[in-house]
Amino acid sequence: MSTTLSGTASLESATAPEARPRRHKAVGINARQNGAAFLFLAPWLIGLVFLTLGPILASFYLSLTRYDMFTPPQWLGLDNYVKMFAEDGRYYQSLRVTFTYVFLSVPLKLAFALGIAMLLNRGLKGLGFYRSVYYLPSLLGGSVAVAIMWRQVFAYDGIINQILLKFGIDGPSWITSTDYALYTLVALAVWQFGSPMVIFLAGLKQIPQDIYDAAEVDGAGPVRKFFSVTLPLLTPIIFFNFVMQIIGAFQAFTPAYIISGGKGGPADATLFYTLYLYEQAFTNFQMGYASAMAWVLVAIIGLATTLSFQSARYWVHYGDER
Amino acid sequence: MTTPSMLTRKPKRLTIRWRSIIVHGFLIVGALVMIYPLLWLASSSLKPANLIFSDLSLWPSKIRLQNYVDGWRGAALPFSSFFLNSFIVSGLAVVGNVFACSMVAYAFARLNFVFKRTLFALMMLTIMLPLHATLIPQYALFYNLGWVNTFLPLTVPKFLAVDSFFIFLMVQFIRGIPRELDEAAVIDGAGPIRIYWSVILPLLTPALVTTAVFSFIWTYEDFLSPLVYLTSMDLYTVPQGLSLLMSSKGASSWGPLLAMSLLSLVPLFVVFFVFQRRLIEGIATSGLKG
Numbered sequence: 001m002s003t004t005l006s007g008t009a010s011l012e013s014a015t016a017p018e019a020r021p022r023r024h025k026a027v028g029i030n031a032r033q034n035g036a037a038f039l040f041l042a043p044w045l046i047g048l049v050f051l052t053l054g055p056i057l058a059s060f061y062l063s064l065t066r067y068d069m070f071t072p073p074q075w076l077g078l079d080n081y082v083k084m085f086a087e088d089g090r091y092y093q094s095l096r097v098t099f100t101y102v103f104l105s106v107p108l109k110l111a112f113a114l115g116i117a118m119l120l121n122r123g124l125k126g127l128g129f130y131r132s133v134y135y136l137p138s139l140l141g142g143s144v145a146v147a148i149m150w151r152q153v154f155a156y157d158g159i160i161n162q163i164l165l166k167f168g169i170d171g172p173s174w175i176t177s178t179d180y181a182l183y184t185l186v187a188l189a190v191w192q193f194g195s196p197m198v199i200f201l202a203g204l205k206q207i208p209q210d211i212y213d214a215a216e217v218d219g220a221g222p223v224r225k226f227f228s229v230t231l232p233l234l235t236p237i238i239f240f241n242f243v244m245q246i247i248g249a250f251q252a253f254t255p256a257y258i259i260s261g262g263k264g265g266p267a268d269a270t271l272f273y274t275l276y277l278y279e280q281a282f283t284n285f286q287m288g289y290a291s292a293m294a295w296v297l298v299a300i301i302g303l304a305t306t307l308s309f310q311s312a313r314y315w316v317h318y319g320d321e322r
Numbered sequence: 323m324t325t326p327s328m329l330t331r332k333p334k335r336l337t338i339r340w341r342s343i344i345v346h347g348f349l350i351v352g353a354l355v356m357i358y359p360l361l362w363l364a365s366s367s368l369k370p371a372n373l374i375f376s377d378l379s380l381w382p383s384k385i386r387l388q389n390y391v392d393g394w395r396g397a398a399l400p401f402s403s404f405f406l407n408s409f410i411v412s413g414l415a416v417v418g419n420v421f422a423c424s425m426v427a428y429a430f431a432r433l434n435f436v437f438k439r440t441l442f443a444l445m446m447l448t449i450m451l452p453l454h455a456t457l458i459p460q461y462a463l464f465y466n467l468g469w470v471n472t473f474l475p476l477t478v479p480k481f482l483a484v485d486s487f488f489i490f491l492m493v494q495f496i497r498g499i500p501r502e503l504d505e506a507a508v509i510d511g512a513g514p515i516r517i518y519w520s521v522i523l524p525l526l527t528p529a530l531v532t533t534a535v536f537s538f539i540w541t542y543e544d545f546l547s548p549l550v551y552l553t554s555m556d557l558y559t560v561p562q563g564l565s566l567l568m569s570s571k572g573a574s575s576w577g578p579l580l581a582m583s584l585l586s587l588v589p590l591f592v593v594f595f596v597f598q599r600r601l602i603e604g605i606a607t608s609g610l611k612g
Contacts, residue, residue, distance in 0.1 A: 033433060033434050037435035044445075047482030050482075055456035059458055124346065144586070278550075297454055
């Protein structure tokens with residue numbers, strides 16, 4: 001395949017900047033060129049040093065201290081980390097909630113995204129209309145307004161229960177039930193499958209029709225075509241969507257904050273990692289402890305990403321490997 | 323579809339038509355399920371309180387515009403204040419991202435400088451970096467600068483191109499612009515600044531629009547940063563205004579709360595309908611999360 005399979009492929013080509021810098025230039029980049037370039041880079045470099053790299057290092061230092069913003073940090077060594085893993089039950093609860101959320105919402109979201117994208121990719125009339133309607137929720141989904149709406153939809157007297165009542169089912173109070181509250185948030189995430197769907201659609205369009213025709217000549221039915229053509233050729237896109245969604249899902253904050261009234265309730269059933277971190281940092285002013293939590297979150301996301309990349313070589317097929 | 327395959331399929335035509343009707347039917351039902359909550363929100367925002375949870379129909383039997391009047395008044399401050407603040411912050415974020423990110427992208431795509439590879443790799447890494455990794459030290463920094471409870475912590479980072487995803491998007495786009503155009507400008511005696519301003523920026527417009535649209539949407543929807551940095555009510559943005567209205571009035575006033583929720587989505591609807599194609603292309607080509 002000569003054209004790149006959308007997102008992932010372009011990401012890869014991007015990691016190797018300037019395919020091959022011209023030799024004679026690479027030897028001596030003169031002062032004037034540097035000057036001009038750094039003029040353009042200046043704002044970003046200031047941001048990189050003061051808002052990204054500096055804070056990351058500072059946050060590591062703070063994670064080893066007790067810090068409340070108003071008095072200078074006190075050295076604690078690894079105490080914050082020890083406390084986190086050995087004593088803090090709420091911390092474990094926040095891990096449990098977040099992992100449940102990630103492991104449920106990401107696969108479901110991707111399954112819906114792929115399923116609908118496959119249906120839309122049949123050259124139907126009205127593709128643009130359907131695509132817009134299915135995409136809209138993922139555009140609005142991060143907002144407080146949608147979280148408030150969701151809270152009402154799943155309220156005890158909300159529409160879900162009213163519809164259930166028509167079938168004679170007396171639904172639970174979803175939002176205030178420790179059994180169901182987290183799943184309403186999973187549902188809210190799945191409802192936003194539109195943006196991975198749009199990426200899948202772009203990927204499906206890149207699969208040349210000849211491959212399907214050839215498969216058909218060989219006697220492949222629709223199921224066989226899906227598993228032997230579509231799915232393997234789409235693996236780079238699936239991989240890309242998977243990684244992006246995982247990274248995003250670990251950081252979910254707004255819906256949980258609004259739906260639980262900022263507390264992660266009922267009884268910590270929706271105490272997302274980020275919510276607990278926010279509480280420790282900005283309600284309890286345990287900035288050192290929160291920094292340690294932030295570092296563990298970075299490690300978790302980094303590990304998840306690394307594992308995904310490691311696993312990729314077993315299941316992701318790039319078109320030009322042959 | 324090619325002619326030969328059409329010929330072989332001819333006897334199947336009827337089933338194919340049926341299949342497409344079924345697919346359309348399925349997609350329409352799915353689409354309705356997807357937008358039903360939003361339609362419900364719109365209709366409930368017009369209903370009197372006693373009908374919101376008892377009347378399932380989407381067409382309100384009694385229309386109560388008073389919800390909007392009551393909601394607009396807000397909890398302590400009117401929503402005019404929240405909307406104004408939101409537009410100021412989002413507007414500045416758009417300007418900052420468009421200019422700062424395009425400058426950096428131009429340098430990475432077209433200029434040669436020392437440590438280019440290292441800096442590029444760093445830029446790519448920051449895309450993946452979770453917000454929380456830097457949140458607390460950034461807060462400490464802004465606190466010590468006296469910027470807490472101003473718009474500066476929400477807007478200045480955009481002018482420092484912190485949203486590196488847009489840099490990546492624009493680098494990709496600039497690489498597609500033929501170098502001959504730059505070279506022609508060099509022959510005409512233009513330096514990098516002229517080339518950036520008169521050659522690259524105009525041709526970069528599609529990517530700039532995508533950046534502007536997503537910057538607006540993300541900043542406008544953002545809840546965490548205003549929650550952390552804005553403490554006095556007269557600086558609150560719309561999401562904070564909604565959160566305040568929700569916690570202060572409680573269950574007695576769903577009507578006004580839902581009315582303001584819907585109203586807060588209107589700028590997003592407008593952006594969506596005007597820039598639909600750019601949005602969808604932006605996601606499809608670069609994997610923006612939207």
